[in-house]
Amino acid sequence: MTVINVEKCIGCKICQKYCTVDAFVFNKEERKMHVDQDRCTECYVCLRQNICPQGAIEPVELVNFYKQFQHVISDPVENHGVTGVTGRGTEEVKTNDVTGRIQKGEIGICIDMGRPGAGVYLRDAEKVAMACAKSGVKLAPAEHTPLATLMPDITTGKLVDECHDYHLLSVIVEGKCQEEELKQVMEGLQQVAKEIETVFSLGLIVRTDENGETEALNCLDELGIPQPFRGKVNVGLGKPLSLA
């Protein structure tokens, strides 16, 4: 946990410029800074950048599993304990040429909750995960994606109640569906997007043809969703190459 040592703090407010989610709050009466613990994501940017001239920002032991989860997911330097992956702890398209997790006829759903930079309370991640599950997405298991460790049953997307009020810089809801289910999944996402207090960035993973083309996204036109112009292209140099 990140705290301000009020004995050292002189209330200069320099730290406010360095917080990714505006969690440094000035107390006018005390003329000291405080960390809004509900808002802080434990991303440790303030600690790593060593920003306080008085050294008043201090780390305190992360007191429970959810605080540790919050830090490991919000700080990309950390490896997630189960997936072994840094960053937000998922593989998505990065090694799909080897793992073959997303195969022909399937669509990978990769929802970056809280991005760009808005942050996400896990209660909102739960809403989106449940909407995905309801619309036909098979959510990724805990060995593939960290959020699933908080789901007692990945067929529903529901998270354990204890985690709801933890705020993360971002977390990924990940899963896949069949191509023919994509339209209903997108309709589910259009609906749940109106029900959350934050944002998400959406990625769709597709096995393309040899020209990098696909017809799988044609249904976006019917839904009035612009066709993507930007992508993360796995160029198929990993070995052994998955042809699935």
Add this chain to the structure above:
Amino acid sequence: MTHSLHRSGTIESQKKDFNWFMYQTKGVNDVNIKPKALEFIAVVEALGSENWGDVKSGPITRYPVDYIRDHITDKSRLRGVFTKRSQIVEFMRQIKEKDLGMSVVVTGVLSEVLPACKEAEVIPHSINYSLGVWGKTEILPDDTTLSITTMCGHHMIPPKFVQHMIDQVKKGKLTEEEAAIKLCNFCYCGIFNQVRCAEIIQDVVNKDK
């Protein structure tokens, strides 16, 4: 993570912004990766990758190249930036030729990346397409700030610090390039494009003159 996927800003600006990645797969080719990583680094260095790094060490804008090289472990993940299409063509061509067996990803505007794949004679396997931002978008910072903060997909760059850097340039206390490097140093992965960042800051400062 999809930290290079959802960059924002004008398409023309994004066309000068490519990210390259080398990935090992857990349980398949994730042991003793250092020799392959060093071959990878030799290629991107020779091609003038403007920024690169290892999330476990940091970016070259902050740490010496030798330090990053020396600290490569099996947990490392190498990634970086090119600003010209010709660089990614040559990058893919050379990495294919070396046949390292590691997964390689290139992120960017597809109308640039896909023709580059063809030119380099590599065959795209899968693509993660960016469908943009959904939800309560009114809580987001302005477009200029986002075009800079989204270059660190993990969002280690505080929006208020972006504004601070732009103000410092406006006041003549920093050049665009100096401000871009300060912003770049928040991104541990090395995928922040400081060249594009300096151009964005320059545009904003010029508009306000």
